[in-house]
Amino acid sequence: MTTFAPAISTGRPEDYDDIGRFLGALFHHAVDPETHETERAIFEPERALLVRDGSELVASAAAYTRELGVPGGAMPAAHVTLVGVAPTHRRQGLLSAMMRRQLREIHDAGREPVAVLWASEGRIYPRFGYGLAAQRLQINGETTELRLPAPTPDEGRLRLDRPADRQADLATVYDRVRSDRPGWSSRDERWWRYVLMDPESQRSGATELRVVLHEGPDGVDGYGLFRTRSEWNNAGPKGVTTVDEVVTATPAAYRAIWRMLLSIDLTRQVVVRRAAVDEPLLRMVNEPRMLVAQLSDALWVRVVDVPAALAARRYATDVDVVIEVDDELLPENTGRWRLHGGPDKADCTRTDEPADLACDVRCLGELFLGGVGPAALAAAGRLRKLRPGALAAAGPAFTWHRTASALEVF
Numbered sequence: 001m002t003t004f005a006p007a008i009s010t011g012r013p014e015d016y017d018d019i020g021r022f023l024g025a026l027f028h029h030a031v032d033p034e035t036h037e038t039e040r041a042i043f044e045p046e047r048a049l050l051v052r053d054g055s056e057l058v059a060s061a062a063a064y065t066r067e068l069g070v071p072g073g074a075m076p077a078a079h080v081t082l083v084g085v086a087p088t089h090r091r092q093g094l095l096s097a098m099m100r101r102q103l104r105e106i107h108d109a110g111r112e113p114v115a116v117l118w119a120s121e122g123r124i125y126p127r128f129g130y131g132l133a134a135q136r137l138q139i140n141g142e143t144t145e146l147r148l149p150a151p152t153p154d155e156g157r158l159r160l161d162r163p164a165d166r167q168a169d170l171a172t173v174y175d176r177v178r179s180d181r182p183g184w185s186s187r188d189e190r191w192w193r194y195v196l197m198d199p200e201s202q203r204s205g206a207t208e209l210r211v212v213l214h215e216g217p218d219g220v221d222g223y224g225l226f227r228t229r230s231e232w233n234n235a236g237p238k239g240v241t242t243v244d245e246v247v248t249a250t251p252a253a254y255r256a257i258w259r260m261l262l263s264i265d266l267t268r269q270v271v272v273r274r275a276a277v278d279e280p281l282l283r284m285v286n287e288p289r290m291l292v293a294q295l296s297d298a299l300w301v302r303v304v305d306v307p308a309a310l311a312a313r314r315y316a317t318d319v320d321v322v323i324e325v326d327d328e329l330l331p332e333n334t335g336r337w338r339l340h341g342g343p344d345k346a347d348c349t350r351t352d353e354p355a356d357l358a359c360d361v362r363c364l365g366e367l368f369l370g371g372v373g374p375a376a377l378a379a380a381g382r383l384r385k386l387r388p389g390a391l392a393a394a395g396p397a398f399t400w401h402r403t404a405s406a407l408e409v410f
């Protein structure tokens with residue numbers, strides 16, 4: 001067998017048709033013309049890396065330019081996507097070559113201190129320095145077994161509508177809430193069309209996507225995107241409500257929307273694929289066990305530029321710590337970094353002082369959104385404490401008052 005020497009080229013706008021067909025085959029589904037056009041609109045050809053063998057596309061990787069919510073604000077982040085290698089060319093180092101090139105380009109461009117992705121399989125990306133930064137709960141709730149507290153007077157009115165007709169309201173609520181949710185990405189017009197795209201081919205027998213909006217004293221202050229599916233057996237109806245996202249700016253909106261979603265007539269089950277680990281719903285129902293929640297991975301973060309990344313987020317408490325970092329793929333990150341930060345500001349500079357903590361760059365990715373603290377990573381043997389008391393001193397600073405979560409797969 002001759003060895004294939006990959007030459008990686010940058011994408012052009014006309015490559016999208018090829019990429020769509022290529023990734024459709026890798027993910028074992030047909031190309032849907034409706035989603036293809038929406039996805040083409042968010043494609044950034046100059047950020048795509050392609051490998052061809054002759055004229056045949058055999059590998060791709062790309063990135064979207066978006067902001068990522070982080071503790072205390074939002075920052076530019078390369079949203080890595082469209083990764084695939086043909087079954088004829090797998091395990092010959094193509095993914096590794098693309099990941100190395102992509103990380104180098106992101107680092108050298110100097111605009112995005114971190115990269116972020118959803119992994120098709122959790123074992124693929126740690127070797128490239130990606131750490132599991134946000135987890136999610138997958139809920140399969142038995143709604144007949146769940147009770148919510150009685151409505152309170154501050155709960156407003158609910159209205160049902162077509163999501164596409166209320167896009168402006170959804171965007172207003174989302175932007176209001178996003179500033180305080182580590183892990184949520186910015187959405188412009190094109191992204192809203194992507195989030196709301198609703199092809200028949202992906203409904204699995206359910207209705208079209210619908211939205212329930214909550215109107216509070218100042219107008220729309222929350223929404224829930226959902227669909228329902230009919231199912232019956234000899235005992236009667238057992239329909240399913242599938243919830244895509246619930247975004248609310250007030251506790252009253254949150255309670256009212258979930259009360260409706262859990263009690264739609266002729267349904268008996270609620271499915272939520274991307275609930276937050278600290279989802280308030282778990283604290284609202286009378287029997288949380290009946291939500292049948294299962295933990296899974298959501299966002300993986302790769303710290304690409306250590307000082308810029310650590311200075312871009314905020315810290316729950318004042319922190320002054322020296323971290324020794326090891327980064328095989330981007331050696332500029334290797335060394336000792338002094339992080340001096342707090343709830344309002346942070347800076348991070350190279351230092352010769354002795355380190356308090358030591359870890360690899362993947363571990364920094366895990367810590368980055370506040371989804372896990374240093375003590376858990378130390379207990380897992382992934383982070384080393386080099387000074388007594390360093391974990392207790394730095395630990396609380398890395399967490400955040402809302403844990404990391406992610407609403408949408410990109």
Ligand SMILES: CC(=O)SCCNC(=O)CCNC(=O)[C@H](O)C(C)(C)COP(=O)(O)OP(=O)(O)OC[C@H]1O[C@@H](n2cnc3c(N)ncnc32)[C@H](O)[C@@H]1OP(=O)(O)O
Binds near residue numbers: 089090092094
């Ligand atoms: C952000 C996203 O887009 S996620 C979507 C990712 N894409 C997919 O899942 C589509 C289907 N899968 C694929 O296309 C390919 O299998 C890929 C892209 C996951 C891997 O591509 P390859 O070119 O085969 O990877 P490559 O040869 O560079 O492998 C590098 C190392 O990772 C390991 N590896 C790669 N993929 C996997 C996997 N799915 N499971 C376990 N190990 C893996 C390889 O064994 C290799 O290990 P080694 O260095 O110890 O020998």
